[in-house]
Amino acid sequence: MRLTEPELESPGLHVNECLALLDRISRSPQLRRASRLRELLIYIGRHSTEKGRTDLHEQEIGCAVFGRPPHYDTSQDNIVRVNATELRKRLENYFAADGAHEEWVLEIPRGGYNLLLSRRVASTPKRLRAPSLKVTLPHQSPIHRLRTQSGRRTSRYPVIANPFLCWQAFSP
Numbered sequence: 001m002r003l004t005e006p007e008l009e010s011p012g013l014h015v016n017e018c019l020a021l022l023d024r025i026s027r028s029p030q031l032r033r034a035s036r037l038r039e040l041l042i043y044i045g046r047h048s049t050e051k052g053r054t055d056l057h058e059q060e061i062g063c064a065v066f067g068r069p070p071h072y073d074t075s076q077d078n079i080v081r082v083n084a085t086e087l088r089k090r091l092e093n094y095f096a097a098d099g100a101h102e103e104w105v106l107e108i109p110r111g112g113y114n115l116l117l118s119r120r121v122a123s124t125p126k127r128l129r130a131p132s133l134k135v136t137l138p139h140q141s142p143i144h145r146l147r148t149q150s151g152r153r154t155s156r157y158p159v160i161a162n163p164f165l166c167w168q169a170f171s172p
Contacts, residue, residue, distance in 0.1 A: 030090040
C-alpha cells in the first residue's frame with residue numbers, strides 16, 4: 001500500500017507507526033554509516049507520510065537531498081538512481097536480518113521513488129533437519145587401529161596420495 005493519508009488512516013499502519021518504522025530502519029546497522037542513504041530514506045518517507053503525494057521525482061530528490069541545482073540534468077548526473085539502488089539493497093538486508101521481526105515491510109519499487117508498505121506474510125515454519133548422529137561402537141575409539149591378516153597394525157584413516165603423481169598417471 002502506498003503511504004497516502006487516507007490509506008494510512010484505514011485499518012493497518014498509521015502515520016506514527018510508519019515514522020517509527022522509518023526511525024528504526026535509519027538507526028539500523030545497515031544505514032548507520034551511510035548518512036546520504038539515511039537522508040534519502042527519511043526524505044522519501046516524510047514526503048510520503050506528511051504531504052500525501054505519491055509523485056516524487058528524481059530531480060526533486062536530487063535538489064532536496066543531494067544539493068543539486070534546480071534544473072540539473074538527471075541523464076548526466078545519476079546520483080539519485082545510484083543511491084536509490086543502494087538504499088533498496090540495504091532495505092532488503094534490513095528486513096532479512098535486523099528487521100525480520102517487523103510486521104510491516106517497506107520497499108521502494110524500481111522505477112520510482114515512492115514508498116510501498118506491505119504487511120509481512122507469516123512464513124511457514126522451516127522443516128527441521130534431524131541431527132546427524134555419530135555412532136561409536138564400544139570397542140572402537142576415534143583413533144582405533146585395525147589389524148590386517150598378517151597382524152600388522154594399520155590406521156583406519158585412508159592414505160592420501162600425492163595429487164601430482166595421480167595427475168601424471170591419468171594424463172594423456
